[in-house]
Amino acid sequence: MRCYLQAFLLCMVFTFFSLLYVFNQLASTLEDRDDKNLREPGTHERSGHDAGRFLRKGPGLAGHSDREGRVERDGSSSAVKERSDERSHLAVVACGPRLEETLTMLKSAVLLSKKPLHFYIFAEDDLHESFRHALDSWPRTVQTKFNFTIYPITFPKENAKEWKKLFKPCASQRLFLPLILKEVDSLLYVDTDILFLRPVEDIWALLSQFNSSHLAAMAPEHEEPRIGWYNRFARHPYYGKTGINSGVMLMNMARLRENFFKNDMTTVALKWDEILMPLLQKYKLNITWGDQDLLNIIFNQNPESLYVFPCPWNYRPDHCIYGSNCQLAEQEGVFILHGNRGVYHDDKHPAFRAVYEAIQKYQFGENMETSLLQPLEASLQRTTNTYCGRASHLFTKKLRQSIMSVQQGVTQR
Numbered sequence: 001m002r003c004y005l006q007a008f009l010l011c012m013v014f015t016f017f018s019l020l021y022v023f024n025q026l027a028s029t030l031e032d033r034d035d036k037n038l039r040e041p042g043t044h045e046r047s048g049h050d051a052g053r054f055l056r057k058g059p060g061l062a063g064h065s066d067r068e069g070r071v072e073r074d075g076s077s078s079a080v081k082e083r084s085d086e087r088s089h090l091a092v093v094a095c096g097p098r099l100e101e102t103l104t105m106l107k108s109a110v111l112l113s114k115k116p117l118h119f120y121i122f123a124e125d126d127l128h129e130s131f132r133h134a135l136d137s138w139p140r141t142v143q144t145k146f147n148f149t150i151y152p153i154t155f156p157k158e159n160a161k162e163w164k165k166l167f168k169p170c171a172s173q174r175l176f177l178p179l180i181l182k183e184v185d186s187l188l189y190v191d192t193d194i195l196f197l198r199p200v201e202d203i204w205a206l207l208s209q210f211n212s213s214h215l216a217a218m219a220p221e222h223e224e225p226r227i228g229w230y231n232r233f234a235r236h237p238y239y240g241k242t243g244i245n246s247g248v249m250l251m252n253m254a255r256l257r258e259n260f261f262k263n264d265m266t267t268v269a270l271k272w273d274e275i276l277m278p279l280l281q282k283y284k285l286n287i288t289w290g291d292q293d294l295l296n297i298i299f300n301q302n303p304e305s306l307y308v309f310p311c312p313w314n315y316r317p318d319h320c321i322y323g324s325n326c327q328l329a330e331q332e333g334v335f336i337l338h339g340n341r342g343v344y345h346d347d348k349h350p351a352f353r354a355v356y357e358a359i360q361k362y363q364f365g366e367n368m369e370t371s372l373l374q375p376l377e378a379s380l381q382r383t384t385n386t387y388c389g390r391a392s393h394l395f396t397k398k399l400r401q402s403i404m405s406v407q408q409g410v411t412q413r
Contacts, residue, residue, distance in 0.1 A: 087147075088113065088204040091120040091177055091189045095153065095170035098192045099127055101344065103134050104360045108196040110138075110145055111359070111368065112402045115201045119148040120181065122173050128152075139364050154180055159277060166280070172291040174249065178256040179273055185254045191247040193344060195337040195355055197399040203313055203336070206250060210307055215259055217250040217307035218295075219314035224325045227318065235286040236293060237264070237300035244299065244306070246292040247338050248314040262301045312398075314338050317349050320388035333397025351392040354379040368403045 090109060094102040106119060121131055128150050135148055153170050155163040166172045174189050181187065186207055188200065206217055221243035222228035230243030238244075260269035265278050279294050287293035299306045311319055311326035312335040319326040326334075343349040344356035358376035362368070377396055383389030 086201075087116045087118050088200045089118050089120065089184060089187050090200060091122065091174075091181075091187050092192055093122040093153070093170050093173040094127060094131075094192055095124050095168075099130055099134075100360070102192045103131075104356060105190065105192055105194050105196075106135070106146075107362075108194075108359050109200050110142055111362075111372075112196055112399075112406060113145065113199045113201055114406065115199070117146040117200060119146060120151065120177075120184075120187070121148060122151045122153055122170070124153055124170070142364050151180070156277070159280075162280070166284075166290040168290070172294075174246065175276055175291050175294065178251065178253045181253065182257070185252070187251050187253050189246075189249040189251065190336075191338065191340070193339040193342075194248060195339070195359060196335075197333070197337055197355075197395065198335045198402045203248075203250060203309075206307070206309055207252065210252060213304045214307040215252055215255045215302075215305040216299075217309050218244040218246055219248065219309055219311055221245045222318060223311055223327070224322070227322050227325075230296065233288075234293075234296075236283050236297055238293075238296040239299040239303065239306060240308070243296050244292075244308070245314055245316070245338075246295050247316075247340060248336055249295075250307075250309075259305065261298060261305075263298075264301060312336070315394075316340050317343055317352065317388060320351075320391040321349070323387070324391045324394075329391075329394050333399070333401075334394050335398055337395060349388050350386060351380055351383040351389045351395065354383060354392075355395055368407060373400060373403050 090106075092102055092105065102121070102123075109117060109119075119135075123131060131148075131150055136143070153164070153173055155173070155176065163172045163175075164170060177187060177189060188204060210217070220240065221230055223242070225231050225242055228242040230238040231241060234243065256272050258271075260271055261275050262269055263275055263279070265282060270278075275298065276294065279297055283293070283297060310328045312329045312332060314336055315326060315329060315334040316338045317340070319329065324330060337352065337355055339349075339352045339356060341348075343352040345353070347353070354376060358372055358379065362372040366372075373396065376399075380389065380392040380395065383392055
């Protein structure tokens with residue numbers, strides 16, 4: 001009888017400790033699940049080609065600087081907040097006497113955009129402090145609309161001198177943006193002589209019109225083949241009937257890095273970082289416009305990869321000097337003004353110069369309709385004796401709408 005009692009007690013003790021173990025494991029599981037639920041709101045998720053919603057520090061990029069405290073890149077609450085901002089990411093390359101022109105371009109972007117912006121400024125070292133000082137001197141209410149990062153001019157070490165002297169100083173830097181900004185998904189590159197006449201987010205929205213094969217977007221070099229440069233003079237392949245202009249270039253950077261490109265040098269498709277130098281070596285004696293010619297050659301071989309947007313997004317003197325030949329601008333106005341060949345700074349095209357000076361002289365905080373638009377319209381009236389002056393009403397058609405939209409938003413706030 002005593003043996004049965006001892007066995008029963010041992011079974012009871014074993015059962016008690018078994019139940020204790022089970023309850024302990026269950027409690028631990030529930031605690032882990034609670035911890036996971038607490039952590040999930042801060043988890044960063046990445047979506048498709050969406051256009052640079054995340055600002056992350058690219059590895060190995062020395063020499064850049066952010067406005068202190070504006071952007072956190074360590075997964076903090078600031079970075080999480082920035083994810084939902086839907087920023088447009090804008091890059092520019094400035095060398096030589098291009099400081100003021102670049103600042104005027106950035107100013108036009110900030111004035112008309114309702115959504116936040118991030119500027120990637122590639123500049124020679126002696127311009128870095130001037131850019132920082134100028135942008136930090138803009139009113140605090142304006143600074144809340146953008147962040148900026150300044151980078152040094154960077155080329156592959158083994159061919160740096162050759163790339164830097166191609167066409168204009170530093171112009172070919174744009175070819176290497178997908179390789180330098182490795183953590184940026186999409187980017188709008190513009191030349192320094194660009195002026196936005198409608199919000200940056202409007203051209204940024206064209207990314208959503210890319211199909212699965214599109215890697216980049218640019219406008220045609222000419223609308224009228226009879227005055228086209230590439231179809232009359234080029235000694236190398238070019239895109240389409242009249243070539244493309246690279247002064248405004250919208251890029252899906254992730255796709256550019258990942259894609260393989262057909263070429264006329266080998267039967268093997270090459271990646272972006274593999275194709276640039278061989279193309280330069282093959283065509284360097286036949287190209288006139290440097291990096292733009294290389295882009296024409298690449299997209300001649302890969303036409304399905306290019307999304308072509310219409311001329312109002314890259315409106316140049318060629319669109320009006322021989323008579324108005326940008327049909328969509330006639331209907332909707334000019335969206336982006338491109339003052340190439342230095343026309344903002346000479347007297348050859350006073351209508352272009354009038355737009356540049358109106359934006360440059362405008363003081364932040366003043367009424368844009370009375371202090372920018374109306375003086376500009378008066379200046380343009382004095383240019384109607386020139387070819388582009390006769391089309392200058394197209395310069396203010398979309399600009400007027402953009403200004404009214406911005407001021408209406410300010411009034412509602």
